[in-house]
Amino acid sequence: MSGPASGSSGPGAAGELRSTLHGHAAAHPDRVAVRTSPVGGDTLTWRELSGLVDRVAAGTGRLTGRPGPVVMLLDNTPTSVAVLLGLMAGGADLLLVEADNSHLADEGSAVHRAAPAAVVAPPGRRSAGPPGVPAYHYHDLTGPGPQAPAPVRADPAILQLTSGSTGEPRITRQTLSAALRGAHAYRQVYRVGAADTSLVTVPVAHAFGLICGVCTALTAGATLVTVPRFTVRAVIDALRSGATVLVATPLGYELLAAALPAGAAPPQLRLALSSGSPLPERVRARATAALGRPPHQIYGSTEAGLIACQYDRARPWPPESVGVAGPGVRWRIRPQEPGGSEGSLLVSTPAMFHGYLDGAPAALDADGFLDTGDIARVDEDGHLFLIARKSTFVNVGGRKVNPRRIERIAEEHPGVREIAVYGVGGIDREEQIHAAVVLADGTEADDLLAHFRTRLMPYEVPRHVHRHDRLPRTGLGKVDRRKLIESDTHQATRG
Numbered sequence: 001m002s003g004p005a006s007g008s009s010g011p012g013a014a015g016e017l018r019s020t021l022h023g024h025a026a027a028h029p030d031r032v033a034v035r036t037s038p039v040g041g042d043t044l045t046w047r048e049l050s051g052l053v054d055r056v057a058a059g060t061g062r063l064t065g066r067p068g069p070v071v072m073l074l075d076n077t078p079t080s081v082a083v084l085l086g087l088m089a090g091g092a093d094l095l096l097v098e099a100d101n102s103h104l105a106d107e108g109s110a111v112h113r114a115a116p117a118a119v120v121a122p123p124g125r126r127s128a129g130p131p132g133v134p135a136y137h138y139h140d141l142t143g144p145g146p147q148a149p150a151p152v153r154a155d156p157a158i159l160q161l162t163s164g165s166t167g168e169p170r171i172t173r174q175t176l177s178a179a180l181r182g183a184h185a186y187r188q189v190y191r192v193g194a195a196d197t198s199l200v201t202v203p204v205a206h207a208f209g210l211i212c213g214v215c216t217a218l219t220a221g222a223t224l225v226t227v228p229r230f231t232v233r234a235v236i237d238a239l240r241s242g243a244t245v246l247v248a249t250p251l252g253y254e255l256l257a258a259a260l261p262a263g264a265a266p267p268q269l270r271l272a273l274s275s276g277s278p279l280p281e282r283v284r285a286r287a288t289a290a291l292g293r294p295p296h297q298i299y300g301s302t303e304a305g306l307i308a309c310q311y312d313r314a315r316p317w318p319p320e321s322v323g324v325a326g327p328g329v330r331w332r333i334r335p336q337e338p339g340g341s342e343g344s345l346l347v348s349t350p351a352m353f354h355g356y357l358d359g360a361p362a363a364l365d366a367d368g369f370l371d372t373g374d375i376a377r378v379d380e381d382g383h384l385f386l387i388a389r390k391s392t393f394v395n396v397g398g399r400k401v402n403p404r405r406i407e408r409i410a411e412e413h414p415g416v417r418e419i420a421v422y423g424v425g426g427i428d429r430e431e432q433i434h435a436a437v438v439l440a441d442g443t444e445a446d447d448l449l450a451h452f453r454t455r456l457m458p459y460e461v462p463r464h465v466h467r468h469d470r471l472p473r474t475g476l477g478k479v480d481r482r483k484l485i486e487s488d489t490h491q492a493t494r495g
Helices: 012-027 046-058 078-089 176-190 207-220 232-240 250-259 281-291 403-410 445-455 481-487
Strands: 032-036 043-045 070-074 094-098 118-121 135-137 157-162 170-175 197-200 223-226 245-248 271-274 296-301 305-309 330-335 343-348 370-378 384-388 394-396 399-401 416-426 429-439 464-467
Touching (some): 012 046, 012 176, 012 207, 032 046, 032 078, 043 046, 046 078, 070 078, 078 223, 170 176, 176 305, 197 207, 207 223, 207 245, 232 245, 245 250, 250 271, 250 281, 250 429, 330 370, 394 429, 416 481, 445 464
Parallel strands (some): 070 094, 070 118, 094 157, 118 135, 197 223, 429 464
Antiparallel strands (some): 032 043, 296 305, 330 343, 370 384, 394 399
């Protein structure tokens, strides 16, 4: 990382981040630091980005006068990136949420239960925060203000929603120093530097977009290109305008492979990284043909950061492998059967989280290893293979959707008697959300879908609704989801 610029040093990770940005601004002030795609969108030079970060950092103290984190709604614009970095450099504990989300408007969500100190939202967007919580827009923080001599906290918390293993989503407590260590690991493996242009097509509020995308690019001095609203046209435009690094989900690669004409591989692209869900071999093959190079699988989690990765090498990666251990990562397999080669994957990483916002500690064993909840095996060459993923959450295009939350919202409709929500898909293909319901007389599936659309984002709305007279149950009275999925041959109602 760059050395501190004069007058910009500060304590801990917050000061390190600010000094790094100042160093890049001093080295190449007029080079583009952050821009959007398509070309012609918003742009910030390094001088402009550094100035905005300083202004936001200087005013951070007024947002942290109450207990609780600052909730920031991120829309992937350059200004949102500048405000994000400024609040980090100012030492604010941040809870990161996508701007287009349904959690902040849901009084029963984990975001509301976090009791935020303030909410920061894009201009013109209603924050919909809890009553009495101060709300700000980006432009409220980017204007001139008094200079702050030091950050509020030297190593502020970065809080993010995680799928967890059961029940409602939880909020993980990470630190800025861990995020910077994660970025260092990505720079170390993939040699991202100032000559790169990194195209990030995933939400910045998610761990993959934040660490692999924003933190890696900007601490390396690279140009960051964001996509405020994912479209294939915006991604192709950025690739054709010189992107060298592509950060996307398997769904993004599948859409790109279908849209890029034969023989039109982006000439400057040197690295393609995929995470958010397993990368099927068929998608990898199609994307390799379209891009002229294979997408490399990244396997990680919000709790542990980077766990395993692939990279360019002469020897092909084994089919279905997610790569080898990332820098500083250790893992263990707890066999399901005595002497077996498959079992629960336990990991220890340099970017391990510090527990949950509700006060629960990180569920680590005596040696500091986290049970990922995934079933895996490791071959003799150190390649990691995922046998099964966490089954509770549905993975829709790399976004984790909580079935129980959808069920809870459905139960607020007076016409819903019973409901079970589940995903169909898995390792080889994108999952879709299905809902099996028992409805009262006079209530139709379309009524339930209309209710969902008022409370959920489009990707959270069930793709198929199946009507039942009753839901199958186990001997313990729980919904038998295996039998339910097998029996769902009713006409599907598309959401």
